[in-house]
Amino acid sequence: xxxxxxxxxxxHAPGSAGFIRRDLAGVAALHDPRSGETHLLDLLSLxxxxxxxxxxxxxxxxxxxxxxxxxxxxEERAGLAHRVxxxxxxxxxxxxxxxxxxDPVARQx
Amino acid sequence: xxxHGGGGRPWEKSLGETAEIQRDDHAAVAQxxxxxxxxxxxxxxxxxxxxRGDFRFRIGPFATRLALSSPLARRDFRxxxxxxxxxxxxxxxxxxxxxxxxSLLRRWVRPNAMxxxxxxNAPFVPLPADLGFLALESAMNWMVATTADAWLMFHAxxxxxxxxxxxxxxxSGAGKSTLTAGLAVSGWRLFSDEFALLRPxxxxxxxxxxxxxxxxxxxDIIAERAGADRISxxxxxxxxxxxxxxxPPEEALRLMDVPASPALLxxxxxxxxxxxxxxxxxPAELFALTRSASINCDRLGETAFTxxxxxxxxxxxxxxxxxxLDQGMTMVGxxxxxxx
Amino acid sequence: MTPRGLRLLRLAxxxxxxxxxxxGAEWSELLFRARGSALxxxxxxxxxxxxxxxxxxxxxxxxxxxxxxxxxLSRRRITWEVDRLKRAFFERPVKLVLLKGAAYAAADFPWxxxxxSSDIDVMVDRADLQxxxxxxxxAGWQPVQHSAYDERYYREWMHxxxxxxxPDRGTLMDLHHTILPLTGRLRPDPAALLADARAIDGHIxxxxxxxxxxxxIVHLFQDGAxxxxxRDLVDQRDMMVHFGADPAFWRDLVTxxxxxxxxxxLHYSVRYxxxxxxxxxxxEVVADIARRFAPPxxxxxxMDALVVKAIAPPFLFHGTRGSGLAARLLYMRSHWLRMPxxxxxxxxxxxxxARLRPAR
Numbered sequence: 119x120x121x122x123x124x125x126x127x128x129x130h131a132p133g134s135a136g137f138i139r140r141d142l143a144g145v146a147a148l149h150d151p152r153s154g155e156t157h158l159l160d161l162l163s164l165x166x167x168x169x170x171x172x173x174x175x176x177x178x179x180x181x182x183x184x185x186x187x188x189x190x191x192x193e194e195r196a197g198l199a200h201r202v203x204x205x206x207x208x209x210x211x212x213x214x215x216x217x218x219x220x221d222p223v224a225r226q227x
Numbered sequence: 228x229x230x231h232g233g234g235g236r237p238w239e240k241s242l243g244e245t246a247e248i249q250r251d252d253h254a255a256v257a258q259x260x261x262x263x264x265x266x267x268x269x270x271x272x273x274x275x276x277x278x279r280g281d282f283r284f285r286i287g288p289f290a291t292r293l294a295l296s297s298p299l300a301r302r303d304f305r306x307x308x309x310x311x312x313x314x315x316x317x318x319x320x321x322x323x324x325x326x327x328x329x330s331l332l333r334r335w336v337r338p339n340a341m342x343x344x345x346x347x348n349a350p351f352v353p354l355p356a357d358l359g360f361l362a363l364e365s366a367m368n369w370m371v372a373t374t375a376d377a378w379l380m381f382h383a384x385x386x387x388x389x390x391x392x393x394x395x396x397x398x399s400g401a402g403k404s405t406l407t408a409g410l411a412v413s414g415w416r417l418f419s420d421e422f423a424l425l426r427p428x429x430x431x432x433x434x435x436x437x438x439x440x441x442x443x444x445x446x447d448i449i450a451e452r453a454g455a456d457r458i459s460x461x462x463x464x465x466x467x468x469x470x471x472x473x474x475p476p477e478e479a480l481r482l483m484d485v486p487a488s489p490a491l492l493x494x495x496x497x498x499x500x501x502x503x504x505x506x507x508x509x510p511a512e513l514f515a516l517t518r519s520a521s522i523n524c525d526r527l528g529e530t531a532f533t534x535x536x537x538x539x540x541x542x543x544x545x546x547x548x549x550x551x552l553d554q555g556m557t558m559v560g561x562x563x564x565x566x567x
Numbered sequence: 568m569t570p571r572g573l574r575l576l577r578l579a580x581x582x583x584x585x586x587x588x589x590x591g592a593e594w595s596e597l598l599f600r601a602r603g604s605a606l607x608x609x610x611x612x613x614x615x616x617x618x619x620x621x622x623x624x625x626x627x628x629x630x631x632x633x634x635x636x637x638x639x640l641s642r643r644r645i646t647w648e649v650d651r652l653k654r655a656f657f658e659r660p661v662k663l664v665l666l667k668g669a670a671y672a673a674a675d676f677p678w679x680x681x682x683x684s685s686d687i688d689v690m691v692d693r694a695d696l697q698x699x700x701x702x703x704x705x706a707g708w709q710p711v712q713h714s715a716y717d718e719r720y721y722r723e724w725m726h727x728x729x730x731x732x733x734p735d736r737g738t739l740m741d742l743h744h745t746i747l748p749l750t751g752r753l754r755p756d757p758a759a760l761l762a763d764a765r766a767i768d769g770h771i772x773x774x775x776x777x778x779x780x781x782x783x784i785v786h787l788f789q790d791g792a793x794x795x796x797x798r799d800l801v802d803q804r805d806m807m808v809h810f811g812a813d814p815a816f817w818r819d820l821v822t823x824x825x826x827x828x829x830x831x832x833l834h835y836s837v838r839y840x841x842x843x844x845x846x847x848x849x850x851e852v853v854a855d856i857a858r859r860f861a862p863p864x865x866x867x868x869x870m871d872a873l874v875v876k877a878i879a880p881p882f883l884f885h886g887t888r889g890s891g892l893a894a895r896l897l898y899m900r901s902h903w904l905r906m907p908x909x910x911x912x913x914x915x916x917x918x919x920x921a922r923l924r925p926a927r
Contacts (some may be wrong), residue, residue, distance in 0.1 A: 138529060140536040145511035153647045154516065154525060154640070156532055158511060183472040211735075213650065217657055219769070282885050290626065292595070294884070317591035319626045323599055323883045345603045345883045374602070376636040377629035526640050 125178055128218045129206060134171035137214075153213050166205050167214060174218050177206055237320030270305065277301050285314045287424065287435035288378075289371065293363070294325040297340055300359025307360070307438050307459045307472050309479055322370045326362055329353050344367040346373075361462060361470070364440065371422055371435075372522050376377060379425040379434075379534050380522040383447050384433055386410045387416035391490040391567040392432045393559060394423050394542075402497030402555075405445040408473050409552045410559060412453040417479040418487070427527070427534040430541070431486040436479045438472035446471045448552060490567045491557065492517055492544040499550045505558065506546040513544035542566075570879040572600045573797075573843055579610050579651055580801065581845050591624075596882055598630050599685040604797045607631070608638025608681030638681035645672050648687050648738045649771065655706035656888035661699050663771055664764045666746070666782060668771040671802075678805035682798075686730070686739040692761055693744040700728055700742060708733045708740060712910040746782050759826065777819040780836075781829050788832040796878045803836050804846040817852045821859065830860030840875055 138149040146159045148167075159167065165187075169180060179198040184190075190198055210213040266440070276282040280294030295301050325343045328334040338356035342349070344366060351369075353436065354362045372380065383396035384407030397403040404420050411417035418424075418432055420439040425432055438459070441449055450458045451549035459472040494516060496507075509518065517539055518524055543566050547556035578585060589597065601607045611631040614620050618627060645668055652663065653756030665673050693700045704710075708731040712784040731740045745757035764772040774782060780803060787799040810816040824833040834856050840846035841853060861867060 137530060140514075140532075140540075141540075142510035142514050147511070147514055147536060148373060152643070152650065153531050154528045154643050156524075158472070158515065208653075211646070213654070216654060219657065254651075288626070288629065292884070315591075319591050319598065319624060319630070320595040320629065321626060323595075325883050343883060345599055347603070374633055376633035527636060528639065528643060530636075 125176060127171055128176055129170050129180075129210070129215045130174035130176040130218050131167060131209075131215050132168070133172040133214070135166070148214075150170065150214060156213060157212065157214070162201070163205050165207075166202060170209075176205055244558055249288070255514065267385050270309075273305055277304065282310075283314050283316070283318075283320070284308060284311045284319075286311060286437055287377070287433060289321045289435070290314050290318055291322040291324060291367065292320045294327065295359060295363070296334075297338065297356035297359040299357045300326065300340065300363070302309055303360035303459065304363065307474060310474065310477065312480070312483075317348055321375075322367065324363065324366055324370075326359050326366070326544045328356065344370060346370075358462065358465075361465065361565075362418040364438075364472075367437070368421065376523055376526055379524065379531050381423040381517070381520045381526055382421065382522055383423040385423045385434075386415035387418060387432070387487040388415050388563060389567070390487050391563065392418065392487040393491040393493055393563060394413050394432065394489060395493045395495050396423075396517065397495060402443065403495060404439060405448065405552060406497075406549075406555050406559070407494055408439045408441060408445070408449045409556050411439065411451060411473070411479065412449065412457075412476060413556060416482060416487075417475045422522070425534060425538065426486070426488075427530045429486070430534065430537055431488055433486045434479065434483045436475040436483055438474055441471050443468045449473055489538055489542050491563055492539070492542045493547050493562065494545070495547045495559075497550075497555070497556060498548045499528070499552070501548055503554055503558065505562065508544040509544065510539060513542075514539045517544070570875065572596065572870070572882055573879045575876075576600060576604070576797070577844055579613055580804075583613040584619065586614060586617070587619050587622040594624075594627050598627065599882060600879075601634070602630075605683050606798055606801065607634030608641070608683050609634075609678075609798075609801065610681070611635035612638065612681035635681060637683050641683040642672050642679065644736070644738050645669050645684065645687060648733075648736065648740065649673055651706075651733065651736070652687070652689070652740075653771065654771065655702055655708075656843065659698070659702055660703070661691055661695045661770060662764070663699075664761060665771060666690055666743070667786070670779065671772060674767055674773050676805075676811060678802060682802075686741055688743060690743045690746065690757070690760070693757065693890065696728070696742070696744050702732075702748040703731055703742070706733075706824065707735070708765070711739070711915050733894060746785060756827070757839045774818055775808065775819070777823045780806045780810065780820065781823060781827065781833065784832045785835040789834050800836070800840055800844060800878060804840040804844045807837075807840060807846050807848055811848065817849070821856065824860070830856075831862060834862075835870065835874070839878070843875065843878070 133150055133152045136151050136152065141146045142158075144161065146161070146164045147156060148159055148164075149156045161179045166180065166184065169175065169183060175183070177199075180197070184202060185195050185198055188198070206215065210217075239537075242316040248445060268310075273282060277293060277295045280292070282293045282295070284291055284293070293304075295304055311544075323345055326340050327343070328339055329341045333339045333353075339353040339357040340356045340362055341353040342362050344351070349369065351362070372401060381396055383394045384403050385394050386407060387393070395403055395407065395421060407417070407420040412422075417436050417439070418434040421437060422435050423432060424435050425490055439449075441458075446458065446461065453473060457474045457476075459474070462470045492513060514535065518535050521531065521535065524535065527534075545562060547555070547558055547562070549558055575589075575593060579597065579601070598607065598611070601610045607630070611634040613707065614623070614631055615635070618630070623631070649669055656663065664670075668679075669687045669689070671679040671682065679816075689699075711730045711732055713729060728742050731742065732738065733740075746760065760774060760778050763778055764773040765775060766772050771780065772860060783799055783802050783806065787796050787803070787843035820833065821830075824830045837846070837848055837853055837856050841848055862870065
């Protein structure tokens with residue numbers, strides 16, 4: 119499997135158009151009809167997923183955009199980047215996101 | 228054959244228990260004293276139909292066609308299912324069940340009974356012929372749990388009052404059956420003690436009032452309230468101990484086609500050493516607990532997700548810790564007043 | 568003479584518009600047999616396509632809904648497993664040829680609707696087998712537990728490495744490098760199968776139409792399983808309908824069958840698809856195939872009787888006597904084709920001994 123240390127991989131959420139969501143008072147229940155699985159996501163995870171659904175990004179780009187959106191301070195960025203990496207790993211494992219195959223950077227590796 | 232990864236769903240455990248009860252425990256059963264069952268009203272036509280394999284009876288939405296070879300099993304069946312409606316031959320059959328000896332020899336020598344349902348990979352194993360009724364019950368559990376996918380099913384007891392239903396999910400042995408049985412004979416309408424049937428299109432619960440299985444001490448506790456004539460003979464030395472069946476009240480059978488809308492989701496736990504209390508469940512927790520009590524949500528995919536989310540949105544959910552049956556029943560009543 | 572159970576199923580496949588006229592007893596039998604042959608989903612799909620669901624009694628509709636959901640579940644599981652396969656082979660250019668149910672679903676053939684199957688079958692070039700196996704293991708698939716004897720049977724004598732299963736999902740994946748075991752008397756060349764395979768999505772391929780039909784036929788008429796056989800014959804009929812509109816298909820079919828030594832099984836498939844399921848195969852094609860590949864008359868008559876008996880699933884309350892024995896005879900014949908006699912006797916003896924041990 120793609121190691122999380124490959125910073126050049128662009129992630130996207132090809133199944134996002136089909137996701138079904140319900141709000142459970144601050145927790146999102148999300149059903150992916152492709153896998154048949156149901157996941158419970160907190161707000162941060164949900165935001166990460168939505169950002170990838172809008173635009174394919176590398177882990178670094180994602181962490182940067184998220185930090186800007188949350189107005190993160192310098193000392194919080196490392197923690198945020200770590201959280202992003204963990205979330206991407208989990209999302210990849212359960213199939214909510216995938217590496218984008220037509221990416222010229224990815225093909226070179 | 229469907230293969231499933233990960234375990235832990237309540238219904239998978241129920242299947243394990245079903246398989247347990249099927250194991251041929253010759254020695255234990257051979258030692259059990261034979262208790263003569265109460266004589267049911269004589270019906271030669273019914274007995275003949277059971278022998279022929281032409282007996283058709285209906286429980287809620289499911290119509291079974293049954294062949295039952297053992298004389299004692301037939302007596303048990305007629306004693307316990309005698310009040311259930313039959314249906315005409317032009318109504319399509321849901322479950323074909325033949326419970327018969329595995330060979331000509333085993334008809335006479337250490338007579339046994341084996342369930343055949345026409346389904347490959349079914350976990351049926353031979354049982355002593357006298358326990359044919361138990362084989363029938365566990366076979367029907369298995370058939371419903373694995374094939375009735377027009378319904379969203381939960382491993383739960385369901386009772387209703389004034390058209391509003393309370394669903395009580397829980398593993399067998401957590402006291403759920405006793406609580407359900409107690410409510411069923413105290414003015415609540417029994418929908419089911421084992422299988423909650425939810426129609427995804429309408430969000431309503433539909434009755435599936437099987438005879439309620441009671442174990443060990445629960446038998447006497449319920450017999451006291453229901454009357455001994457509503458309880459079957461005791462089946463001794465089964466893998467779960469002593470088992471008996473409560474015949475559902477007449478009203479539950481008469482209204483078996485009348486659904487109810489859900490109002491309350493309760494997760495009861497029998498804790499005699501603790502203080503009785505309730506804990507309201509937050510939406511995410513309630514969703515997760517309810518979903519994990521579902522038997523076939525994985526098979527129903529998106530339909531199940533939406534139906535469970537809707538169910539959880541329209542009901543309130545509580546954990547209920549109670550110390551004795553009366554207390555539990557009172558608490559259920561009070562909660563229902565609160566929400567309905 | 569076609570047994571009653573087969574007649575009801577054939578009616579459902581060829582004249583679904585006539586289904587509303589069935590009575591309760593006929594529906595009971597049809598639903599029972601359909602479920603027993605893994606055709607309940609297909610029955611539901613036919614009923615929906617014919618627009619008759621609303622005319623059916625609610626208990627019948629409910630069973631069909633259940634069948635439809637089983638078909639949808641199967642399709643979803645297979646499709647998702649292929650998705651996970653693509654993910655595992657990201658940036659690993661191995662040619663993956665899907666077989667049977669996974670292929671039908673991935674290529675979106677009409678008969679994939681309502682079809683139930685639980686496993687994924689994938690073929691790769693023998694040269695890629697090690698890399699493919701390593702890739703899957705690295706991505707989390709695990710070999711299913713079995714005895715050392717079975718492992719050897721799989722690797723050396725059959726056409727598969729032991730099946731793999733991903734613990735997150737439980738779907739079984741069989742990785743093949745050929746579609747017939749190496750110990751059989753017939754040796755079709757897997758390179759020819761791979762060369763003709765069609766790409767449908769990146770590395771994901773399916774067999775050519777002729778090869779796809781021949782593979783299904785091989786599975787039915789030379790593998791051990793016959794009880795599930797009716798569904799396979801239905802698949803074959805569907806392929807004859809779908810691909811058969813193109814006359815080149817029939818020519819390719821005969822050529823490939825000859826090349827792979829699968830003429831006799833092809834003859835059986837066409838014969839029984841026509842006789843039992845009204846497959847619309849051009850009569851000149853049927854005759855040509857019979858001329859080239861039919862067995863001597865006595866063997867043909869034996870097969871006629873055996874196959875009809877074994878393929879029709881018995882009904883619980885007035886079953887056809889002897890279908891169990893017929894199925895066992897066919898099982899023996901399949902294994903005879905697959906393994907040399909000495910090996911066969913040893914293998915069957917071992918399997919018999921294994922069955923006597925207490926079940927897990």
